[in-house]
Amino acid sequence: MRRTQGLGVRMLTVLRQVAAERVPHRWALGLGLRLLGVLIAVTGPIRVAAAEEAPRRWALVVGENQGLAGEERLRFAEADAQRMREVLQEVGTVPPERTVTLLGADAATLREALKGLQARLAVEASSRDWLLLYVSSHAGDGSLHLRGTELPMRELVDFLKGAPVGVGLLILDSCRSGLATRLKGLKPVAAPVTMEASDLEGRVVISASGADEYAQESDALQGSFFTHHLAAGLRGAADASRDGRVTLEEAYRYAYARTLESTLVSPGGVQRPTFRMDLRGRGELVLSEPNQARGRLTLDVKTPGRWLVVASASGALVAELEKGEGPTTLAVAPGAYRLLLRADEGYLERSVRVPLNGTVSVGGTPLEEAARLRLARKGGAGSSLLLAVGPSLTSGLVAGLSSIAGLDVRLVREGRLFSGVDTSSLGLGVRRGTGSGVAFQQTELELRLGAGPHWKHGAWTFSGALEAGALAVFQSRIPDEEARFGLEPLALVTGGVRLDVRSRLSMLLNASAGGVMAKRDSGTALVPRASASLMVGYAL
Template sequence: MGLRVLVVLLAVLGPLPCAAAEEAPRRWALVVGENQGLSGEERLRFAEADAQRMREVLQEVGTVPPERTMTLLGADAATLREALTRFRTRLAEEASPRDWLLLYVSSHAGDGSLHLRGTELPMRELVDFLKGAPVGVGLLILDSCRSGLATRLKGLKPVAAPVTMEASDLEGRVVISASGADEYAQESDALQGSFFTHHLSVGLRGAADASRDGRVTLEEAYRYAYARTLESTLVSPGGVQRPTFRMDLRGRGELVLSEPQQARGRLTLDVKTPGRWLVVASESGSLVAELEKGEGPTTLAVAPGAYRLLLRADEGYLERSVRVPLNGAVSVGGEPLEQAARLRLARKGGAGASLLLAVGPSLTSGIVAGLSSLAGLDVRLVREGSLFPGVDTSNLGLVVRRGTGSRVDFQQTELELRLGAGPHWKHGAWTFSGALEAGALAVLQSRIPEEEARFGLEPLGLVTGGVRLDVRSRLSMLLSASAGGVMAKRDRGTALVPRASASLMMGFSL
């Protein structure tokens, strides 16, 4: 009888509070952006915009509600300290050990301190705040800045004594810096923000979702932001930028930073082939995302509204306009976009071919006594495209050189024509190549005392290595070096004469 009464009571009252599902962790965020640093430092253009961008991403896909987000734009060290105090008080009253906290800062920095409107705040104070917060997990992201010109230098360098944050000192905490202790962080006019924050925010919107489960973990976000920041700064005047990462989350499993599948609007780039995409808000003209999409479709969480999508094609961009509905999704694909992606992939060394015209000065060793070297002009036409397995680069070179003898006063003019082929390897903006070359060397010796001009046509063979750096979309710099021999005519027949040359050229993609 007593058992039946208990069963009836449980059915009427429902589950007991202790049996209820444990409340989900709440998420908190403090976002700080300051464009102005110390006296004499150039005012940054995008630090405050980066903070606003991060706030939008956290609220749209990071499940951090506005009421648990504090944003501080334009503040000195005293104002930031006050904000940290207020936030610490609120966390002590409302947060639980199951919650997690994200602190994001973008500003000038140097010598281990943030530079905020003519004042300094040691970065150690941010670390101490993070460690003392009454939450289970704390994440600090520092995108701290130094000034520059076209590409503003933002960073933690130079620092006489870099702040070191070891994992053992940050149990349950994560610290991500936009650059290493001996590197610059950088912001970009083209991206309208810093390289690191842009790529991190795009990754959180879904580009970093390698598992394609609709969620972006801490590891996925960091790997994506690291790779894209490294690629973007490979040829930057500020040098290569490598974001750093310190953490200790033992026993906590994966930390999910964002859930793009829960966003109010979703945009799927449904093109299988990899390609570089730009997503631009139609009304404001602001760049929402610039990403190198990998193999297969990619879904981004975006605010509902109209967008222009630009896919880098063989020449220029292929553009498409779309409208993302409220609480809905839109997929963009089709044959024209797929074909444009394939053409772009071909230009990067796929099945297609590309042509490059290069021109620059050349220096070559001489092949006759009294003339140790000759200078001239090197003109080359380089084709990148498969010829047969293992050989995917061919070139046609024409070199004109002239030199004057030292012991005997004479002038030598050379016209060299050579054809070569070999493999090449691409690594980001760099291309490395090797080739076997053969050709002919026409030699004219004139102004010889008491003798008539001499002319000869001689065969040559060379082994050539080269490196190319892509500076802009169609402009590059090339360095080439060759070594081999020329079958030169002598008074008693012919002889194999060693030959070495080097050329520094500017290239233009045709």
């Protein structure tokens, strides 16, 4: 702009010199007039462009826990919508006045919100703006399930395509929402997505799951896997370029990889987010700018590691992230936080306070060492497989054999089965003993299944379970009698404690009490049964 102003001043000087006949050549007058015309042509558009408003960002965020009759009520859909709204306003540069939020809505309410937003966009929006629609709810058969009503996903896609904005982005965190990416008008994109797309125009649809997959919630994350990882990515975890901005490509790559990893061993099956787009132009679509946030938290540890960021006041999990190589900066609200890094001896914890309009950095030798020795639990937050082996001692079933020793092998899975039950186990025990008084040998083979809750406290894990199974009993070397065999049902109540002692290694102490329906000469009888085992575990 300064160069064009200087050019205009020089042209006026030339014209004055010509008028005063200081420049004798007549062609100078024509040249000056032509250059002045060029100046006007150049500066005019610059003034117009400067007067244009910057691109604006709009958002419609919807969360609904209740689906159709007979569908299990979701626990975190509305909380996920609130989480996404906070992220969009804090780091996505979407102001509150251009954010529409529906927490609890049926199809008619959502249609009214779309109608109102369409009318407002027609008056206020421009082709340089972009719009984001986010929905977390039940879905199936190509429709959203909202408080006993259905809204075809086609309506959302059509609304997005018809909105008077340059870029439109639809994010669906719903079961089988991948059907929306099969609708006509958009191109399928296989993960990982790459693009050259800011002078961009077009539409993008991202679904949390495939067309035949479940979008799953996590008690540990207090939200859905996909929305949690997408929100953490937008706060800065996905900023692979370390430039303080998160692009569409970075956000999708991060959310896809973390959601896939978190659901590998989930009871609901693997969940693969899907992506379709129709974008034109070159550059990058920036979804968030964590470097512009009011508060920033830097995990200044070079080694990769899995971190938990928890708000101290509410106890809410702000982010659970797999930090890559080098420091990572997250945009968070100013306040107090607890940071937990999985270490050899459990969790290393630090408390920090993020200042208003500032950055706090957390690092140091203990955290760096913890990152190197961290326990990498595959399968996502709150889900792990453990194989344990060790000796056991069990009460006997017959006279002359008060106890019997053996070896126990257990496979334990920590991961939610249903409400209140997040641990399941498969146990196999082999025992052998010799009777006193009347000499005989007894061999037992025990198989049992169990399920129950567990509680974590640092490196310690406490669990309880109801177990049921079968006990095969072999008696041999009985004087003047043939060998005997019996197959008997059993039921037990089990309690256990586990201590993580080294990377992937732990010690387990279990105790059980219950009964066995044992055969007797006169029929069957309920025989009390108690056992204890001390085992070494290895995280798979």
